[in-house]
Amino acid sequence: MALSARPAVLDLIGNTPLIEVTRIDTGLCRLFLKLESQNPGGSIKDRVGLWMIEAAERSGQLKPGSTIVEATAGNTGLGLALVAQAKGYPIVLVVPDKMSSEKILHLKALGAQVHITRSDVAKGHPEYYQDYAARLAREIPHAFFADQFNNPNNPAAHQQSTGPEIWAQSGHALDAIVCGVGSAGTITGLTRFFRQANPALHFVLADPVGSILAEFVRSGAIGEAGSWAVEGIGEDFVPDIADLSAVKYAYSISDSESFATARQLLRAEGILGGSSTGTLLAAALRYCREQKTAQRVVSFVCDTGTRYLSKVYNDNWMIDQGLLQRPQFGDLRDLVGRRYDEGAVIQAAPGDTLKTVFQRMRYADISQLPVIEDGRIVGLIDESDVLLRVQADAASFNAPASSAMSGALETLRPEAGLDAVRAVLARGLVPIIADERHFYGLLTRFDLLNHLRRTLS
Numbered sequence: 001m002a003l004s005a006r007p008a009v010l011d012l013i014g015n016t017p018l019i020e021v022t023r024i025d026t027g028l029c030r031l032f033l034k035l036e037s038q039n040p041g042g043s044i045k046d047r048v049g050l051w052m053i054e055a056a057e058r059s060g061q062l063k064p065g066s067t068i069v070e071a072t073a074g075n076t077g078l079g080l081a082l083v084a085q086a087k088g089y090p091i092v093l094v095v096p097d098k099m100s101s102e103k104i105l106h107l108k109a110l111g112a113q114v115h116i117t118r119s120d121v122a123k124g125h126p127e128y129y130q131d132y133a134a135r136l137a138r139e140i141p142h143a144f145f146a147d148q149f150n151n152p153n154n155p156a157a158h159q160q161s162t163g164p165e166i167w168a169q170s171g172h173a174l175d176a177i178v179c180g181v182g183s184a185g186t187i188t189g190l191t192r193f194f195r196q197a198n199p200a201l202h203f204v205l206a207d208p209v210g211s212i213l214a215e216f217v218r219s220g221a222i223g224e225a226g227s228w229a230v231e232g233i234g235e236d237f238v239p240d241i242a243d244l245s246a247v248k249y250a251y252s253i254s255d256s257e258s259f260a261t262a263r264q265l266l267r268a269e270g271i272l273g274g275s276s277t278g279t280l281l282a283a284a285l286r287y288c289r290e291q292k293t294a295q296r297v298v299s300f301v302c303d304t305g306t307r308y309l310s311k312v313y314n315d316n317w318m319i320d321q322g323l324l325q326r327p328q329f330g331d332l333r334d335l336v337g338r339r340y341d342e343g344a345v346i347q348a349a350p351g352d353t354l355k356t357v358f359q360r361m362r363y364a365d366i367s368q369l370p371v372i373e374d375g376r377i378v379g380l381i382d383e384s385d386v387l388l389r390v391q392a393d394a395a396s397f398n399a400p401a402s403s404a405m406s407g408a409l410e411t412l413r414p415e416a417g418l419d420a421v422r423a424v425l426a427r428g429l430v431p432i433i434a435d436e437r438h439f440y441g442l443l444t445r446f447d448l449l450n451h452l453r454r455t456l457s
Contacts (some may be wrong), residue, residue, distance in 0.1 A: 007086035013039050013046045014161045018169040018298070023268040029288035029295045033281075034166060036300055037273060041082040042075075042106075043303030044162070048185055049079025051157035052146050053087065062144045067092060070146040071133035073182060073232045074103035075303050080146060081110040092140065094133040099231060102307035122225070122236055148183040149239045158189025166190075166298055167197050178204040178284040178299035180233030180276055181213050184242035186300075191246045205250040206283030206299075208234035208258065217250040229255045229311075229321065230275040232302065251283040256323045258282055259312050262305065266313075272305035275312050316344060322454050331414040332421065332433050335451045336441035340372075345441055347372045350379070350402035354386050357401050361386075368430065370442060371405045377432055377439040379405030414440065421448060 016038045021031040036044035056062035068084050068091040070077060077093040084091040091112045095104060096119035107114050115136070118127040125131065130149065137145035148154045166174070177194070179187040187203060194201045207214035210226030211234030225236030230253075238244075262278030265271050273281075277300065284299040311317050318324035320337055328334050338344040346364045348357050348371050357369060361383060368382035381401055389404040390396040410429045412420050421443055424431040433440040 009040050009086055010050060010083060013041075013050050015165060018166065021269060024264065024285065025289065026285065026297075027289035027291060028293065029291055029297050031284055031288055032170065032296070032298045033271065034162075034169075034298060034300050035271070036302055037271075037277075037304040039079075041078045042307065043078060043274075044186065044300060045075035045079035045303075046082060047079070047157040047161055048076055048148060048154050048183075049081075049083045051153045051160075052148065052151050053080065053083045053089075055153040055156075056144055056146075062089070063142070064088075066142045066144050067140050068146060069133055069137040069140060069143045070094070070148065071130040072148070074099045074107070074307070075232055076146075076148050076183070077107055077112065077114075078103065078110070081107055081112045084112075085110050092133075092136055092143075094129045094136065096129050098229065100308050100311050102310060103231075106307060120227070148185065150241060152241065154183055154185030155189035155192065155241055155243075158186050159192045160189075162186065163190050163193030163197070167193070170296065170298065172198075173296055174198060174201055174298060175295035176202055176204055176287065176297045178206055178280050178287065178297065180206045180280055180302070181235060181239070181242060181244075182233045182276075184239040184244075187247070188241055188243040191243045195246070201246070202248040203244075203246045204283060204287050204297075205244070205247045206233070206280045207250060207252055208279055209252045209254045211235055211252075213238065213244075214250040214252045217244055217247050229323070230258050230279050231308075232274070232276040233279060249287060251286050253279045253282045255321075259318065259323050261285070262308075262312050265301075266305065271301055273301040274303040274305050274308050276302045277305070278312070320450055329414065332412060332416060332431075332443060333414050333440050335421075335447050336433055336443050337447045337450065339441045340370075340439050345370060345372075348381060348401045349373060350400060350405075352401045353398050354389060354401060354404060355397040357381055357404075358383075358386055358397070368442075369401075370432070370439070371401055372439065375439065377409065377434060378402075379407045380409065380430060380432075380442075381405040412443075418448075 017035045018032050039046035068089050070080055071094045081091050093112050094115045094117055097116050098119040117129050117132050121128050137143045181187055205217055208228035208230045210228035212223050212225050215223050228234055258278035261282040262273055265273055280299045346360055348369045350371055350373055370377045371379035385404045409432050410424045411432045411434050413435050421431050431443040433443055
């Protein structure tokens with residue numbers, strides 16, 4: 001069978017479903033979500049990747065032997081990598097270091113060469129991801145710099161595909177669209193389409209707290225950017241391709257509200273979306289609940305939540321970031337990142353083999369485990385204990401954990417202060433927070449650092 005010149009997977013991009021939110025309070029309005037997570041690469045950016053690459057092929061900018069280069073928060077890179085892999089182009093991507101590990105692993109699985117750079121620097125700094133990518137594009141022979149922030153085919157993708165789909169799926173009855181802005185391709189392309197299709201329609205901007213865009217819409221002023229954990233939307237500058245002329249309302253949504261709303265969407269509607277989806281939905285719900293007349297409103301599930309399982313849907317990460325609250329005791333238990341009473345402690349039993357201990361350490365990416373018997377800690381075992389026991393005879397992997405664990409424990413009661421914690425850590429030991437009846441958890445250096453960091457926020 002002859003191979004098709006156009007890989008079949010590319011025909012799956014677009015025509016994503018539009019479904020109604022039915023189990024979350026939307027006030028007088030009806031709220032619909034376009035499931036861009038159903039694109040083959042898992043996000044709305046598949047459209048952009050396809051449009052930019054095929055336009056570059058038509059113009060001659062992209063030829064056999066060319067390398068695609070782009071700066072990306074992950075999803076545009078995934079869309080580009082999907083299309084590049086299907087068409088046989090090598091691709092080099094520059095990604096800020098706050099991006100989820102799932103995105104980076106996905107990019108590498110698609111064959112992309114990934115450069116991770118700093119997320120704490122602004123445009124103009126050599127380590128800023130867009131400047132870094134532009135430099136690579138100049139250095140790599142026959143490179144095509146996709147440059148989503150300036151590429152007219154970014155908004156064209158939405159003007160020619162996303163907009164017409166929404167208009168048809170809504171039955172030509174639509175009052176508002178809620179968008180975020182990253183590269184501004186979505187809001188610009190949709191603005192251009194609906195300016196012709198329905199000039200009365202207006203846009204609602206959903207923006208992370210820390211981004212300058214919501215304040216720019218409200219006042220025309222460009223303030224000082226902060227930081228935010230939501231990925232893919234929000235900027236410290238106004239993209240050149242941005243058309244915000246149809247934006248009538250702008251909401252600044254905190255990370256905690258964004259992440260909580262994404263989790264609510266999964267539990268209420270069964271839809272697994274990413275962090276930016278939480279921002280858009282939070283803004284859409286605010287808008288809908290404020291309206292005094294019924295409206296039909298559309299927003300987006302921008303990408304799949306499967307690439308945020310280690311963040312948005314990981315209670316431990318959320319707690320470490322201060323984005324998920326848990327009961328507070330007013331003592332050292334509040335500092336323990338992985339609490340035993342919450343089932344968060346990876347542990348071993350005295351009779352577990354050292355092979356089991358090692359596998360649990362490797363699986364959880366940790367170097368030590370408490371050894372628990374009948375709900376009480378009886379020892380600690382770390383990677384050096386295991387190595388010392390098995391290095392002379394690999395058969396010792398079958399020995400019990402009790403044969404290698406340390407029983408000399410540094411136990412602190414919950415009411416002991418930080419000075420006591422620092423004293424134990426200074427001796428190279430691990431404070432164990434426990435009392436006569438309960439083991440609460442290990443207090444690591446990371447836990448202490450995290451506590452000190454949170455006191456500055």
